[in-house]
Amino acid sequence: MKEGPDIARVATLLGDPARANMLTALMSGRALTAAELAQEAGVTPQTASSHLAKLEAGQIVIPRKQGRHRYFTLSGPDIVEALEVLMGIASRVGHNRVRTGPKDPALRKARVCYDHLAGEMGVALFSGLEARKLISTDHNGVALTDAGADFAEAFGINLNELRTSRRPLCRECLDWSARQSHLAGSFGAALLDRFYDLGWAQRSKESRVVIFSPEGERNFKALCDS
Template structure:
């Protein structure tokens, strides 16, 4: 009898094209209805419900009810990191579903990866932090330095409030478009929320793209120099 984690089951769940499209739609970090996910997967509502049931049983998504409506979201940050890593691996091997289209430049520049910033700007944050010794790395693990705690505090991020979380403070996440790592973890989430709360950027209503205002972009680039 074979022992150990059953990666075949996860691979089968993610490998179905319709379910893969649903999971990609949920990478925006927002909860979506079965109807919205059916549209994203180009399947009927009945077929979508079957797929969603399988994804939920497999621990990849969760659902919650609000009134008469049911909403679906990724189960947790681990599911988001898994999907982004698979996207990065697929892109690095040339497995791209279509040629770049009009919307792709915005997605490559800045997009949502579950609850943190990805794309060129997401990678820029991590590169800038490492270059300025705000974050130190041994190649895989990330940690905020003593001087870095002060620098992050000056950005308006309270690290003490982030510490109690069961999620890591800093985590590298393979970026599918840049094919390098961007910053995830509770710090990555807090920074992204900081940009939104201060009006520097907003989510696109049509895709996972994050759109910066001219002033927001100026502030972002000044805070994260390369």
């Protein structure tokens, strides 16, 4: 390719195993230090700094300074979506890790994908909203219906505030583990925040896992099945 976006450069930045582990850790939406990312990647702090410098130069991550500490975040939700797609491809073609960790089943059930719900419960939410005709899907993507707008307001979500953002209200994100869609965009993020506010779920402090209480899971299922 002589013209257009240089996908080879981006692929190279994402493709290194240590950098891939760092980026996966940042998919939680949390800002992490170089030391924390070094631990996630299983490399020395010096090596991590070298990787982060490349990711920063390629505008894949953004540094943020607070006091004496320097934190890193992903440069945007599109990076998360690209990583989810790559993880789905890797799973489909059999390029999986030899050893799975104890958190894997929990990650497959419910996890944070940047700032929205992913995993089996994320897919169930997307399917439930679509079945209830609260969202619609076509060749143009995902849209919130009039009934969906009424639902959002009744559920305690301020749509007027969301619509002032440059970010899409609804966006389809391919789930790597379920290989089906979950809901991204500002509305998807607002739904997950509302689950937290209602006490239905909480984020794990150690991973991207989202933990639903038994009552929260019942309420979630009722929301999807109503």
